[in-house]
Every structure is written in structure tokens, then in C-alpha cells.
Amino acid sequence: MAEHLIVHGADKQERYQTLLPQALALIESETDQIAALANLCAALHSSFDWLWTGFYLVKDKQLVLGPFQGPIACTRIPFGKGVCGSAWQAGATLVVEDVDAFPGHIACSSSARSEIVVPVRNADGEVVAVLDVDSSELASFDAVDAEYLERITAGLTHLL
Numbered sequence: 745m746a747e748h749l750i751v752h753g754a755d756k757q758e759r760y761q762t763l764l765p766q767a768l769a770l771i772e773s774e775t776d777q778i779a780a781l782a783n784l785c786a787a788l789h790s791s792f793d794w795l796w797t798g799f800y801l802v803k804d805k806q807l808v809l810g811p812f813q814g815p816i817a818c819t820r821i822p823f824g825k826g827v828c829g830s831a832w833q834a835g836a837t838l839v840v841e842d843v844d845a846f847p848g849h850i851a852c853s854s855s856a857r858s859e860i861v862v863p864v865r866n867a868d869g870e871v872v873a874v875l876d877v878d879s880s881e882l883a884s885f886d887a888v889d890a891e892y893l894e895r896i897t898a899g900l901t902h903l904l
């Protein structure tokens with residue numbers, strides 16, 4: 745395994761393009777779920793200027809905090825609650841430009857301003873986790889983030 749990721753580019757699309765094969769290689773080369781999720785969080789978080797990057801895993805009909813990078817966070821989120829629980833319920837990626845304008849947003853950090861949550865599915869198509877990314881700036885996330893984060897998390901299927 746490479747010791748360092750090489751991520752570069754003039755804009756975030758180029759950065760994602762250089763990160764994508766390396767992130768997928770990190771995941772494919774590991775069979776332990778926690779190990780792979782932890783390294784993927786580190787790879788994503790260190791490649792961008794984000795506030796918080798992490799996974800919540802579906803356990804006992806709620807989302808429970810998994811591997812993450814950033815400040816300490818809420819440990820449990822009910823189905824349909826907050827951005828994470830809403831993305832789980834909808835089974836679709838949610839991009840929130842202003843978290844204060846999202847009804848029911850759960851503020852784990854008062855510094856969070858925008859957020860993206862990507863549902864992660866197992867081989868049966870069930871949502872078994874979500875990837876949550878927070879930014880301290882408004883409108884940090886868009887369709888480019890959704891596309892690449894969905895492509896990267898699709899590589900997790902064999903672990904879930």
C-alpha cells in the first residue's frame with residue numbers, strides 16, 4: 745500500500761479524478777470493514793478542506809457513528825432525522841447548501857455551514873450506512889461531490 749496519496753488539480757473535479765483510483769484501491773485491498781472505512785475517511789478528509797468526514801452505520805434501526813475524521817460528533821441519529829437520517833430515508837444523496845435552512849438539521853458542530861450525505865448500499869441494495877461530509881463554509885458541495893462520493897462509496901459493497 746502506498747504511504748501517501750497523490751492528489752492534485754486546479755479544481756475539485758481534478759482532485760477527485762486523481763483521488764478516485766487511489767481511494768478505490770485502498771478499499772479493494774482490505775477485507776475488514778472498520779479498517780477500510782477508517783482509511784477512506786482519512787483519504788477523503790486529507791484531500792479536501794472539510795470540517796468533518798465520516799460514516800454512520802445502520803445498527804438497530806438507527807445510524808450509529810462509525811469511523812470519522814474531525815471534531816467529536818453525535819453518536820446516534822434516528823431514521824428520518826437530520827440530514828443523515830433524511831438521506832437514509834430517501835435513499836438518495838442530499839446536498840445542503842445552508843444547514844440552517846434544512847429543517848431538523850442536527851448540529852454536531854456549530855462551525856458546520858453546509859453538508860452532503862451519501863447513502864451507502866450493500867450488495868442487496870439496502871442502505872446500510874451513510875457517508876457524511878460537513879464544511880465550515882456555505883455551499884461547499886454540489887453535483888461534482890455527489891458524483892465522486894457516490895462512485896467512491898460504491899466500492900464499499902464487498903465490505904457491507
Ligand code: SME
Nearest residue numbers: 817826827828849850852
Ligand atoms: N449534521 C448531521 C449530523 C451529523 S454531524 O454533521 C457529524 C445531520 O443533520 O444529520
